[in-house]
Amino acid sequence: MSFRLDQLPKKRYVVPGNAACAGCGMMIGWKILGMALGEEAVLTIPASCASVVQGLSPKSGIAMPILNVPFASAAAVATGIAEAFKTLGVKGHAVVWAGDGGTADIGFATLSGAAERNSNILYIMYDNEAYMNTGIQRSSSTPRAAWTTTTPMGKRERKKDVALLMAMHGAPYVATASIAYPQDFYRKLKRAAEVEGFKFIHLHTPCPPGWRFDPAKTVEVARLAVETGAWILWEYDNGKFKLNPPSTIYADKNKRKPLKEYLKLQGRFAHLTDNDIKNLEEEIDAKWQTILALAKTFS
Amino acid sequence: MKALTAQKTALTGNYAVAYAVKAAKPHVIAAYPITPQTSIVEKLSEFVEKGELSARFVNVESEFAAMSVVYGAAMAGARAFTATSSHGLLYMYEATWWAALSRAPVVMAVVTRTIGPPWNIHVEHNDILTLRDSGWIIGMAETVQEVFDMTLQAFRIAEAALLPTAIGLDGFILSHSTEPVEVTPQDIVDKFLPPRRPDAPITLRPGEPVIFGNLPSDNRIHARHKVATVYEAQNQAKDIIKKTDEEYGKLTGRSYGGLVEWYKTGDAKYAAVCMGAWCSDAKAAVDALRRRGIPIGLMRVRFLRPFPSEEVAKLDQYEKVIVFDRDITPLGGVLGVEVRAHLTRAEVVNIVAGIAGVDFDAQGFLDAVQKAVEGQYRGVEFVI
Numbered sequence: 001m002s003f004r005l006d007q008l009p010k011k012r013y014v015v016p017g018n019a020a021c022a023g024c025g026m027m028i029g030w031k032i033l034g035m036a037l038g039e040e041a042v043l044t045i046p047a048s049c050a051s052v053v054q055g056l057s058p059k060s061g062i063a064m065p066i067l068n069v070p071f072a073s074a075a076a077v078a079t080g081i082a083e084a085f086k087t088l089g090v091k092g093h094a095v096v097w098a099g100d101g102g103t104a105d106i107g108f109a110t111l112s113g114a115a116e117r118n119s120n121i122l123y124i125m126y127d128n129e130a131y132m133n134t135g136i137q138r139s140s141s142t143p144r145a146a147w148t149t150t151t152p153m154g155k156r157e158r159k160k161d162v163a164l165l166m167a168m169h170g171a172p173y174v175a176t177a178s179i180a181y182p183q184d185f186y187r188k189l190k191r192a193a194e195v196e197g198f199k200f201i202h203l204h205t206p207c208p209p210g211w212r213f214d215p216a217k218t219v220e221v222a223r224l225a226v227e228t229g230a231w232i233l234w235e236y237d238n239g240k241f242k243l244n245p246p247s248t249i250y251a252d253k254n255k256r257k258p259l260k261e262y263l264k265l266q267g268r269f270a271h272l273t274d275n276d277i278k279n280l281e282e283e284i285d286a287k288w289q290t291i292l293a294l295a296k297t298f299s
Numbered sequence: 300m301k302a303l304t305a306q307k308t309a310l311t312g313n314y315a316v317a318y319a320v321k322a323a324k325p326h327v328i329a330a331y332p333i334t335p336q337t338s339i340v341e342k343l344s345e346f347v348e349k350g351e352l353s354a355r356f357v358n359v360e361s362e363f364a365a366m367s368v369v370y371g372a373a374m375a376g377a378r379a380f381t382a383t384s385s386h387g388l389l390y391m392y393e394a395t396w397w398a399a400l401s402r403a404p405v406v407m408a409v410v411t412r413t414i415g416p417p418w419n420i421h422v423e424h425n426d427i428l429t430l431r432d433s434g435w436i437i438g439m440a441e442t443v444q445e446v447f448d449m450t451l452q453a454f455r456i457a458e459a460a461l462l463p464t465a466i467g468l469d470g471f472i473l474s475h476s477t478e479p480v481e482v483t484p485q486d487i488v489d490k491f492l493p494p495r496r497p498d499a500p501i502t503l504r505p506g507e508p509v510i511f512g513n514l515p516s517d518n519r520i521h522a523r524h525k526v527a528t529v530y531e532a533q534n535q536a537k538d539i540i541k542k543t544d545e546e547y548g549k550l551t552g553r554s555y556g557g558l559v560e561w562y563k564t565g566d567a568k569y570a571a572v573c574m575g576a577w578c579s580d581a582k583a584a585v586d587a588l589r590r591r592g593i594p595i596g597l598m599r600v601r602f603l604r605p606f607p608s609e610e611v612a613k614l615d616q617y618e619k620v621i622v623f624d625r626d627i628t629p630l631g632g633v634l635g636v637e638v639r640a641h642l643t644r645a646e647v648v649n650i651v652a653g654i655a656g657v658d659f660d661a662q663g664f665l666d667a668v669q670k671a672v673e674g675q676y677r678g679v680e681f682v683i
Contacts, residue, residue, distance in 0.1 A: 039506045044371065056516035065503055067374055068512030070393050073367035076359065080327060080371025080379070081503065083355040087326040088376060088497060092505030110367065113360030 005183070011063075013038045018061025020053040023215025025205035025222060026099075026126045027053065028179040030062070033097070033124065036189035038064060041095040041122075042081055046074040046107060048099035049133045050126070072106040074098050075114035078121040086120070093193055096123040100141035101131045104162045111162075115169040118197040122189075125162060125200070128207035136210045143230075144283065145276055147212075147268040154271060158283065163202035164290075167236040173199040175235035175244075179206070180222035184233060184244055191237070204231045212267020224262040226250070229284050232291055241298035243291070251292055253285060310480045312443045312473035316382065316408045316466070317342035318480075319450035321352045322488040323406075326377035326495070329357040329368035333387040334420045335470040336410040340382055362387035366394035366405075373403040373463075374511070376497030378454065381405065384470060385412035385426045392429065395463070399434030400528055401511070402500035404457035404464070408450065411575070411625075412470040413655050421656020422470040424575060424626040428603070428633045434529045436464040436536055437604040439574040441560075443478035448553055449601075451483065455492050455543050460536040461500050462528075469576035469625075470656075487550050533605040540602055558607035563589065564596030569672060570614050570645075572638055573623035574600040577659060581623065584664035593672060600634065611641045620645045621671045623664070625653045631679035652682035 013034025020027045026049060033041070043066045045051050051068050055061035069077045074096045082094035103111055103125040114121060130148045131137040138148040140160040147154055167174040173195040177185040185203065192199035206222050208215040225231035226247060233247040243251060250256045259281045263269040272280075310318060316339045320328070328347070330340035346352035359365045362383050369379035383391065388409060398405055409430075413423040430437055436456060440446040446468045457464035468474055483491075501511050515521045541557035548554025562582055564570055573581050578599045588595050598614065600607060614620045620642065624632020635649025648671040653659035663682065670676040 042375075042503055042505055051512075052514060054510055054513040057510065057513045057520065059516065060508070060510040060513065062510065063508045065505065065507055066510045066513070067371070067503060068510070069367070069370075070397050072363065073370075073394055073397075076329075076364035076367030077371035077374075079357060079364075080329070080368040080373070080377075081375045083327045083357060083368070084372040084375035084377035084379075087353075087355055090375070090504060094371075109360055110364050113364055116360070117358065119357075 003183070008035045008186070009038065011038060013063045015061055015063055017055045017059055018053050019055050021209055021215070023208040023218040024053070025179050025207060025218045026050065026128060028218065029126050029185065029203050029205050030097070032182050032185050033189060034064065036186050037093060037095065037193060040193065041093045042067070044069055044074050044078040044081065044094065044096045046098050046102040047071040047133070048102050049128070050097050050099065052133060071102055072110060074102060074107055075110040075121065075123055078123070079114050079119040082120045094121045096121060098123070098125055099133070100125060100127045100129060101139045104141040104160050105139055112169065115166055115171050115198045115200070118172070120197055122192050122199040122201070124203055126203045126205045128205050128210055130210050132207050132210045145269065145272055145280060147271065163200065166200040167241070171200055172197040172238055173236070176202045176204070176231070176233055178204040178222050178226055178231055178233060180219050180226060181233065188235060213265050217265060221262070221265055224257065224265065227257045228259045228262040229256040229288060230259060230262055232288065234291060234295070236298070239298060241294045243295055251288065259284065306482050306484060307479045308482050309477050310443060310447070311338065311475055311477050312446045312468045313338040313410065313475065314342055315443050315447040315480050316450050316468070317346070318482055319447045320380050321346050322483065322485060323378065323451060323454045323492055324352070325354050325380045327355045327357065327369060327372035327379040328381065329359050329365045330381050330383070331359050331362045331365050331387060333362070333384045335412060335474045336382050336384040336387065336408070339408055339410070362391040363394055366391035366398065369405045370394055370398045370401070370403050373405045374401060374501065375503045376495065376499070378495040379405045380407070382408040382410070384410045385414055388426045388429065389414065395430060395435065396433045398463045400525070402461040402528060404461055406453045406457050407463065407465045409465050409467050410470050410474045411467050419655055420470065422472055422625065423654050423656060424467070427465060427467040428626050430465055431604055431633065434462060434533065435604060436460065436462050436602065437467065438464070438602050439467040439600065440473065441576060441578045441599060443473055443476065444480050444553070445555060446473055447480050447482065448547065448551070451488060451492065452543050452547055456536065456540055458495060459539045459543070460532060462532055462536060467575065472576040481553065483551050491547060491550050537605045555601055558602045558605070559610045560599040560601060562597040562599060564598060567594050567596035567617060569593065569595040569619045569621065569668070570617040571595060571597045571621045571623065571664070571668060572600065572614070572634060573597070574603060574634065575625060577625065577653060580661040581664045583661040584668060587661065587665055588668055593668070595668060606637060608641055611638055614638065615642045615644045617645050619648060619671060621648045621650060621668055624649060624651045627651050627654050635679065648676050649679045650676065650682055651679065657683060
């Protein structure tokens with residue numbers, strides 16, 4: 001699918017009155033979600049930044065139907081909506097828009113259940129890599145070494161790879177995406193909407209206050225994550241696993257920018273030594289080996 | 300009352316729930332197995348697999364997911380059902396409160412069972428009573444026939460009141476006991492139960508922006524919503540329950556008296572109060588006590604929520620009110636505390652018995668009432 005950004009729908013779904021922080025990466029993603037599925041989706045949102053930035057009722061800064069639900073319940077509630085739509089003959093998509101805590105941690109049981117049942121929902125995990133709504137606490141999706149308020153010396157454990165876990169459930173469509181590559185995310189949303197069954201998109205969304213960087217640099221940080229190989233764009237579509245541009249070229253380790261360029265913009269990594277960075281680079285390369293092996297095996 | 304639509308079938312309490320749910324034609328069913336509830340959803344999944352019921356049956360990974368699925372379905376305008384017991388209800392607890400304050404008209408059967416530790420699958424009412432402050436309507440059936448009838452009534456009540464409704468049936472005593480049941484013919488059910496309105500409590504459809512449950516701009520909006528749901532809607536539901544029971548009686552020949560059933564209280568000096576399956580034992584005890592010359596009657600609580608305040612207030616005319624609870628709190632029993640709060644004159648004796656599945660039969664009621672009447676039992680008494 002190819003298209004031009006200036007030909008995307010002009011209708012805005014993120015409107016004035018929303019309460020997002022300056023430079024919020026998640027809101028950039030939400031705009032693209034609106035462009036792709038604004039008229040077709042009903043959103044289920046668990047406790048998260050996304051439940052707060054909608055603005056204050058009875059008003060709203062998001063022009064989409066939204067059901068706010070308990071923290072751990074989103075995948076199951078969306079399943080109920082999807083099943084209701086099916087029996088009532090309603091056309092449309094039950095879409096979850098959830099953070100990493102609500103997905104990788106407290107919501108993981110309902111997520112895994114929905115994936116295993118192949119419930120007909122599109123689950124989008126916007127990943128700002130910590131509990132940002134409660135004030136920057138570690139989640140299982142926080143990367144190793146990152147500072148948070150509950151890992152003041154840096155997180156000791158590695159990041160849980162939720163997208164890979166979903167692919168290993170045998171879900172018909174799983175993809176990663178980044179807000180720095182809106183065309184790629186848009187295409188993946190449109191593709192997911194064509195697929196019957198469980199769809200999962202893992203969207204990388206930098207968070208200026210949580211990652212400690214200048215709010216003007218959200219897109220730059222997101223792009224550097226991809227260019228350094230720290231975030232890999234791929235999709236698993238009905239059994240076929242493939243890398244997506246621009247990550248395709250970063251399969252060659254020598255084409256990647258030094259990881260330091262990504263880390264140095266972020267205060268959460270300010271305490272790292274060169275040796276720490278070297279260890280992280282090795283870990284990233286190990287992840288690449290896994291992804292490349294999957295791409296080769298499921299080509 | 301004579302049955303107008305007799306078509307008797309031998310059913311367990313759990314199958315009675317399943318047959319009633321089938322007749323109500325829900326759109327979505329989700330449940331997780333737990334003893335002694337399991338045979339309800341086994342039967343329902345069988346109906347769906349055989350094509351006898353065209354609902355979507357969702358096999359979930361937990362009770363929390365079960366309540367979340369039926370909640371989502373109900374918010375999207377579907378008729379939705381789940382069932383659970385004991386620890387299953389506790390595991391879904393957060394979602395039950397969310398459902399109530401969302402005014403989601405889901406129906407749930409709660410096969411009452413003890414809460415551990417230790418593990419114990421036998422009857423006790425503490426599980427369903429955890430819903431009592433949440434806004435849920437709570438009914439308690441006495442017989443397998445009433446289980447069937449109350450389940451059907453629950454759909455109409457829930458959808459008219461826009462409140463989730465739980466039907467309690469005693470674990471094993473009702474759930475696994477077989478009784479001859481008059482199964483209401485489908486054409487009568489269709490007359491009784493109007494189609495589910497797809498736009499209540501909200502219209503949740505693509506392309507129609509509506510936001511439900513985001514932060515309030517003024518906490519008084521939230522406070523008002525709570526009063527409307529937990530207090531006012533509960534009060535309005537009293538009339539809905541009574542009218543639903545009357546209407547059901549006209550169509551089927553079976554009605555139960557709304558929120559409570561009075562048994563031989565007309566000329567009584569003493570009144571016993573209880574709810575659930577053991578009310579049949581209590582009635583046998585009332586008969587035996589009357590033969591001994593003790594003028595006692597029984598008020599059977601059919602619905603604990605909304606609380607039958609007006610009916611309970613009438614108990615003040617009796618000399619002693621003996622309240623039986625199959626549940627325990629630090630203040631005695633739930634029913635005992637709530638009945639006492641409505642009375643100013645009558646002496647209330649609260650007997651907590653039959654908890655943790657301990658047998659308590661008609662003889663137990665008889666002995667306990669006798670002791671209460673003679674003044675040996677006062678305040679709160681525990682019969683183990």
